[in-house]
Amino acid sequence: MSSKLIQSPSMAAASRGTNAKMLLSFTNLNRNTMSFTENPFRLRPMFIGKVTEQSSASSPNQQQEEEDETDDITVSQIKEDLYEALKGINRGIFGVNSDKKTEIEHLVKLLECRNPTPEPTGELDKIGGCWKLIYSTITVLGSKRTKLGLRTFVSLGDLLQQIDIAQGKMVHVLKFDVRGLNLHDGEFRIVASFKITSKSSVEITYESSTIVPDQLMNIFRKNLNLLLGIFNPEGQFEMSYLDEDLQVGRDGKGNVFVLERTEKP
Known part of the structure; x- marks a missing residue:
């Protein structure tokens, strides 16, 4: 061995x-x-x-x-999850963290894949009326926020979109709550016209803007162009999702807007 x-x-x-x-x-x-x-x-x-x-x-x-x-998720469930995700972020105007933004964008895309109105400009009766912004990727941060006084005595209220189909007009109304100067509220109105450019998009043209009352105008006079630069809806706008009570759109710069129907005038 x-x-x-x-x-x-x-x-x-x-x-x-x-x-x-x-x-x-x-x-x-x-x-x-x-x-x-x-x-x-x-x-x-x-x-x-x-x-x-x-x-x-x-x-x-x-x-x-x-x-x-993903296919098994219903529109109702997606909308419920979206409303839950939007809680506590003040419409995203002052920014959200990257994880939250990714979550919201995912839910928005799921909705867009289930759009019940693929040709919204052919069903204008669904578009007319008043809508309230509940989320946007447009943000007011840093020096912009400081210049507009949105950290001290001026705070943002509702941002409403009133659409008049018969006149081909839309009015954006930005509400303000002002502490001091014996003011409790005010608003910034932007009047624009729109024309249909495709089965799902419109071209928005700025016409005029006003701030009331006069005391509020005095506050924003120096930064009126900045205010317009942020909230002016002018340009191409595509409606990527539309049902009876919710609207999702994207402007020409890629910003996302989520609006819900409201009865407010």
């Missing part, structure tokens, strides 16, 4: 020769002398191959499961 464990001189020499050949191969990178076919201890990448096959095989199944779960 022990004699089988002892190498003969020729076998030992051959083994030393093989090891020497392998050392030379690794120390001299410019020479390709080692051949796995000549080496009795060949390496077979079987484990790596199996892992790759398992990973590639499970990935499509996982994607399909995610798509099936």
Whole structure:
């Protein structure tokens, strides 16, 4: 038994020769002398191959499961989740964290994929009336917020959109709550006209703007252009989702707007 464990001189020499050949191969990178076919201890990448096959095989199944779960979500559930996600962020006007923004954008896209009114400009009766902004990716941050005095004695109220289909007009009304100057509220009105440019979009043209009362106008006079630059609806606007009580739209700059129908004048 022990004699089988002892190498003969020729076998030992051959083994030393093989090891020497392998050392030379690794120390001299410019020479390709080692051949796995000549080496009795060949390496077979079987484990790596199996892992790759398992990973590639499970990935499509996982994607399909995610798509099936998404398809099962109803519009009512998406809207419920969206309203929940919008709680406590003040319409996003003063910014939201990236996770929250991603969550909202995901829900908005799910709604857009289930749009019951793919050609809204052909059903204008669904568009007319008063809408209230509940979310927008337009933000008032940093110096803009400071210049508008929105950190001290002026706060934003509702932002309403009144659409008159017969006249081809829309009025954006931004409400303010003012502390001091014996004022309790005021508003910034932007009047615009619109014309249909496609089955789902309109072109909005600015016409005029006013701030009432006069004391509020005196506060914003120096920064009126800044106020218009933020809240003026002028430009291309596409309605990507529309039902009886909810509207989603995108302007030409890629900003997202979510509005709900309201009875407020």
